[in-house]
Amino acid sequence: MSDVVTGTLAQVAAALRAKQLSSVELTRALLARVEAAQGALNAFVTVDAEGALAQARAADAALAEGDAPPLAGVPIAHKDVIMTAGLKTTCGSRMLANFTAPYDAFVVAGLRKAGTVLIGKTNMDEFAMGSSNETSYFGPVRNPWNTEYVPGGSSGGSAAAVSARLVPGATGTDTGGSIRQPAALTGICGLKPTYGVCSRYGLVAFASSLDTPGMFARTAEDCGLMLNAMAGHDARDSTSLDRDREDYMRELSGSLKGLRIGLPAEYFGSGIDSEVAAAIDAALAEFRKLGATTVDIALPNVNLSLPVYYVIAPAEASSNLSRFDGVRYGHRAEKYTDLLDMYKKSRAEGFGAEVKRRILVGTYVLSHGYYDAYYLKAQQVRRLIAGDFQRAYEKCDVIMGPTAPSTAFKIGAKADDPVQMYLNDIFTIASNLTGAPAMSIPCGFDRRGLPIGVQVQGNYFSEAKLLNVAHQYQMVTDWHQRAPKEVA
Amino acid sequence: MAGAWEVVIGLETHAQLSTASKIFSGAATAFGAAPNTQAAAVDIALPGVLPVLNRGAVERAIRFGLAVGATINRRSVFARKNYFYPDLPKGYQISQYEIPVVAGGFVPIVSPTRGSIRIALTRAHLEEDAGKSLHEDFHGMTGIDLNRAGTPLLEIVSEPDMRSSDEAVAYAKQLHALVQWVGICDGNMQEGSFRCDANVSVRRAGEPLGTRCEIKNLNSFRFMQEAIEFEVRRQIALIEDGGRVVQETRLYDPDRHETRSMRSKEDAQDYRYFPDPDLPPLVIAEDWIARVKSAMPELPEALKHRLMQDHGLTEYDATLLTANRALVDYYGQAVKALQAGDAQSNKLVANWVLGEFSAALHKAELGVAHAPASAAQLAGLLKRIADGTISGKAAKDVFDAMWSGEHGGDADAIIAAKGLTQISDSGAIGKIVDDVLAANPAIVAEVKAGREKAFNALVGKVMAASRGKANPAQVNAILKSKLQ
Numbered sequence: 001m002s003d004v005v006t007g008t009l010a011q012v013a014a015a016l017r018a019k020q021l022s023s024v025e026l027t028r029a030l031l032a033r034v035e036a037a038q039g040a041l042n043a044f045v046t047v048d049a050e051g052a053l054a055q056a057r058a059a060d061a062a063l064a065e066g067d068a069p070p071l072a073g074v075p076i077a078h079k080d081v082i083m084t085a086g087l088k089t090t091c092g093s094r095m096l097a098n099f100t101a102p103y104d105a106f107v108v109a110g111l112r113k114a115g116t117v118l119i120g121k122t123n124m125d126e127f128a129m130g131s132s133n134e135t136s137y138f139g140p141v142r143n144p145w146n147t148e149y150v151p152g153g154s155s156g157g158s159a160a161a162v163s164a165r166l167v168p169g170a171t172g173t174d175t176g177g178s179i180r181q182p183a184a185l186t187g188i189c190g191l192k193p194t195y196g197v198c199s200r201y202g203l204v205a206f207a208s209s210l211d212t213p214g215m216f217a218r219t220a221e222d223c224g225l226m227l228n229a230m231a232g233h234d235a236r237d238s239t240s241l242d243r244d245r246e247d248y249m250r251e252l253s254g255s256l257k258g259l260r261i262g263l264p265a266e267y268f269g270s271g272i273d274s275e276v277a278a279a280i281d282a283a284l285a286e287f288r289k290l291g292a293t294t295v296d297i298a299l300p301n302v303n304l305s306l307p308v309y310y311v312i313a314p315a316e317a318s319s320n321l322s323r324f325d326g327v328r329y330g331h332r333a334e335k336y337t338d339l340l341d342m343y344k345k346s347r348a349e350g351f352g353a354e355v356k357r358r359i360l361v362g363t364y365v366l367s368h369g370y371y372d373a374y375y376l377k378a379q380q381v382r383r384l385i386a387g388d389f390q391r392a393y394e395k396c397d398v399i400m401g402p403t404a405p406s407t408a409f410k411i412g413a414k415a416d417d418p419v420q421m422y423l424n425d426i427f428t429i430a431s432n433l434t435g436a437p438a439m440s441i442p443c444g445f446d447r448r449g450l451p452i453g454v455q456v457q458g459n460y461f462s463e464a465k466l467l468n469v470a471h472q473y474q475m476v477t478d479w480h481q482r483a484p485k486e487v488a
Numbered sequence: 489m490a491g492a493w494e495v496v497i498g499l500e501t502h503a504q505l506s507t508a509s510k511i512f513s514g515a516a517t518a519f520g521a522a523p524n525t526q527a528a529a530v531d532i533a534l535p536g537v538l539p540v541l542n543r544g545a546v547e548r549a550i551r552f553g554l555a556v557g558a559t560i561n562r563r564s565v566f567a568r569k570n571y572f573y574p575d576l577p578k579g580y581q582i583s584q585y586e587i588p589v590v591a592g593g594f595v596p597i598v599s600p601t602r603g604s605i606r607i608a609l610t611r612a613h614l615e616e617d618a619g620k621s622l623h624e625d626f627h628g629m630t631g632i633d634l635n636r637a638g639t640p641l642l643e644i645v646s647e648p649d650m651r652s653s654d655e656a657v658a659y660a661k662q663l664h665a666l667v668q669w670v671g672i673c674d675g676n677m678q679e680g681s682f683r684c685d686a687n688v689s690v691r692r693a694g695e696p697l698g699t700r701c702e703i704k705n706l707n708s709f710r711f712m713q714e715a716i717e718f719e720v721r722r723q724i725a726l727i728e729d730g731g732r733v734v735q736e737t738r739l740y741d742p743d744r745h746e747t748r749s750m751r752s753k754e755d756a757q758d759y760r761y762f763p764d765p766d767l768p769p770l771v772i773a774e775d776w777i778a779r780v781k782s783a784m785p786e787l788p789e790a791l792k793h794r795l796m797q798d799h800g801l802t803e804y805d806a807t808l809l810t811a812n813r814a815l816v817d818y819y820g821q822a823v824k825a826l827q828a829g830d831a832q833s834n835k836l837v838a839n840w841v842l843g844e845f846s847a848a849l850h851k852a853e854l855g856v857a858h859a860p861a862s863a864a865q866l867a868g869l870l871k872r873i874a875d876g877t878i879s880g881k882a883a884k885d886v887f888d889a890m891w892s893g894e895h896g897g898d899a900d901a902i903i904a905a906k907g908l909t910q911i912s913d914s915g916a917i918g919k920i921v922d923d924v925l926a927a928n929p930a931i932v933a934e935v936k937a938g939r940e941k942a943f944n945a946l947v948g949k950v951m952a953a954s955r956g957k958a959n960p961a962q963v964n965a966i967l968k969s970k971l972q
Contacts, residue, residue: 083536096535103529105536204535209765237538238767316765319568322579323533327632343572366570366760375762 005029009168009222016073023056023073030075034166040487041142043160045080046088047120055117072115077170079158080121083202091204092124092136095324095331095350105202107213107230114229122157126352128206130154131424135354144484149408152182159186162216169217169226175210177428180440184403184453187442190216191223194460195435196241199234205320207313210432218480220470224249251468257291262396264299273406279444279452280402295396299388304381305429311365311378318362386434393459403440403453437463441470442479495720496689497656498648502641503673504681505548511616511640512539519679523633531638533577538766545640548672549589550780555670558593566767570760575619585761588613597658607659608647615641653716657709669813688719699733705740715740719747800831805838814856821863861890868899882908912959921966924949
């Protein structure tokens with residue numbers, strides 16, 4: 001049974017359907033793994049054993065009836081920034097440490113409908129702000145490959161949970177790389193779909209024009225299974241796209257013969273760890289063997305992604321986080337003298353340092369007299385960057401490069417240097433600015449045994465193509481099958 | 489020296505749009521519900537929920553734009569106005585900032601000093617209302633009612649085109665009538681559905697604009713007039729005393745009849761406006777505008793000119809009638825029921841609708857829709873005035889009876905029951921005249937001596953003898969001929 005328990009999402013779904021084991025058995029086994037790993041990894045903020053078992057029993061009943069939905073009985077986890085009815089949603093913050101949402105997010109509802117069993121909520125950087133999962137009020141998450149190292153962020157808990165085989169799949173959110181970077185650092189797949197493909201309804205907003213729900217799993221196939229359940233139009237999100245439903249797995253088995261892979265010089269310059277560069281080169285060689293060709297492309301403005309991001313994201317965050325004022329819900333200071341004092345103390349106590357830093361930056365760039373120079377200019381450059389990509393896609397089908405410039409770093413190594421920390425997202429941010437989909441696929445390890453990810457970016461609505469590219473690669477490589485040593 | 493001063497006024501008006509639900513949520517907008525019972529997740533700013541624009545609010549904005557001859561911007565943008573206040577749950581208000589849905593336009597008014605003029609509009613934009621802070625109900629604490637949070641508003645901004653409190657009030661009244669006319673706002677000022685802020689400054693004629701003060705809390709036309717007049721006196725006195733007007737927001741206190749400082753420009757917050765990333769730009773297609781246009785009622789200006797040209801009404805009557813859509817509709821129904829259509833009959837209808845009928849409504853504090861006398865019933869009465877059946881004086885009695893619902897409001901039945909039919913038979917009148925002349929030889933002698941007043945006394949006696957029913961014109965003529 002133990003192999004089945006740690007199988008991929010597709011494998012456990014098939015095993016459940018074949019009655020090799022029940023969802024209750026599977027759920028109990030994974031709950032035990034979660035509990036055993038919690039001390040070492042700190043991947044979860046909330047574990048809902050009782051609720052999960054109730055859902056598992058219901059799934060078993062549906063499976064017995066024979067009319068079960070595609071992911072019936074498959075345990076998953078949600079990042080703690082995504083609303084789950086009746087279960088705490090903390091955003092990794094003291095501000096919402098005791099907040100329980102009265103409703104399900106759109107993607108949560110979709111995965112429920114698909115039959116998944118919700119095991120718990122995963123730890124994360126506070127309000128999804130961070131690249132190492134060290135800013136969580138509930139303590140850092142550790143990398144299953146080496147617990148002295150960070151798992152990446154902000155969706156570090158989901159990444160660690162999937163990497164350590166605690167769940168076969170988990171949701172995440174990606175605002176500047178928060179799915180792809182931790183996926184790379186923990187050796188699993190992470191997909192950020194096109195902005196608007198998955199509704200943001202029920203995501204606690206960090207930067208509304210960039211926030212994108214997505215998922216972690218070990219295989220491209222699993223990502224496709226989850227995306228099929230998570231995508232769709234939602235009238236409650238004005239930025240949700242009203243498109244025909246599609247099967248994101250329809251192209252999985254297609255050949256990569258003739259695939260044109262664009263290689264931007266900007267993604268292969270200095271500042272990239274040599275072992276990462278070597279792993280990417282090896283992956284590209286693998287793709288050429290599969291029939292793909294590579295073509296040099298230019299993204300002349302992409303180097304401006306990081307500064308543009310660090311204007312737009314904090315600006316939107318400074319406004320989005322205003323609602324956490326201690327008036328209606330969330331943390332309120334115990335002692336205060338008047339309204340202003342209540343605001344100040346509640347927010348000073350409720351938010352951590354990184355969140356405060358971004359609120360300050362965001363407030364500054366939106367201020368009278370600075371707006372044009374910062375926010376407006378950043379939006380203009382954002383359009384230039386999007387233009388670069390559109391020109392590039394005239395010459396290629398997908399763009400590849402490293403997901404992150406280096407493998408995981410030690411906990412604490414960059415905690416006091418925000419700029420070094422921000423540089424981790426240098427390759428992932430552009431697709432948040434453009435809204436196009438991107439994915440990280442495991443493609444090797446460094447000499448310390450820490451995973452490396454290759455990023456595959458595509459044009460708008462090319463999710464099926466990205467999954468096809470990743471799947472074909474996974475058919476001829478086994479990086480995704482390598483598991484970290486059991487931490488418990 | 490007050491004559492040397494010129495007053496400059498611009499108004500900002502918040503009209504609450506008459507949608508059933510809020511501008512960004514499905515919660516109801518009805519007034520007077522128990523606190524926080526009409527607040528959806530979006531209105532209380534629960535984390536994770538998002539605004540979805542109410543098309544009905546946009547449609548009303550388009551209607552307004554068409555009514556004032558403005559440009560409907562085909563693309564407008566919602567922005568966030570950021571500030572902290574307990575009754576502002578998101579910590580920002582969603583409002584249109586750089587690109588409003590309606591640009592330009594004008595409102596025609598009649599100024600007591602300048603005649604018919606146009607007050608230009610700068611813009612009108614959509615935004616959401618905030619909630620309410622209840623400071624009195626809880627000892628040492630403030631209650632928050634979020635029922636009003638997210639209520640759709642159209643903020644209508646005028647140019648500083650008004651030169652007196654009279655003009656400001658005329659504009660506000662005209663705008664108030666217009667938003668009701670086109671059915672976008674119920675106009676209820678007590679419930680806050682129509683709120684005005686006035687920007688007031690003074691300057692000596694020919695000089696550049698003076699520093700302005702914004703006066704808030706003008707929830708009646710009377711308060712607006714008083715507040716502006718107080719503010720103008722205050723500013724002139726200040727300058728004449730060698731002082732300087734400071735740009736600030738002032739609050740009108742209707743109990744003390746004065747404005748007082750609320751906050752100065754130095755305290756003004758930096759609202760850090762930026763486009764709301766949760767809402768794509770509002771794009772209005774041509775065919776939407778065309779559909780709204782085709783469903784628009786005839787506008788007051790056009791109707792006014794039609795009433796003057798086709799109905800032969802004076803500009804004064806036409807202006808008064810078209811100040812209120814229900815009233816002019818009532819007029820139109822009465823004209824139709826009267827089946828006359830000539831200028832004289834139309835004038836009779838207008839006189840009664842603007843006179844007795846409006847006075848009765850005012851006295852009973854009723855709207856036209858709730859008038860106890862229908863237009864057809866009033867026409868029944870006017871018919872009897874026109875054909876001479878009853879005198880003007882008797883008609884007022886009939887109207888009163890009609891208003892009270894006597895005889896089902898049927899004019900003929902009331903006239904018959906009260907015996908008010910006018911005597912127009914010259915033989916019958918002649919007999920009464922003969923009796924009066926015989927009974928009053930002294931007065932007859934005075935008339936013959938050339939005293940005009942004495943003639944009137946005889947007319948009065950004849951009318952009294954007929955118990956008011958004799959046709960006065962005939963009484964005059966017969967008396968005259970018999971006294972010659």
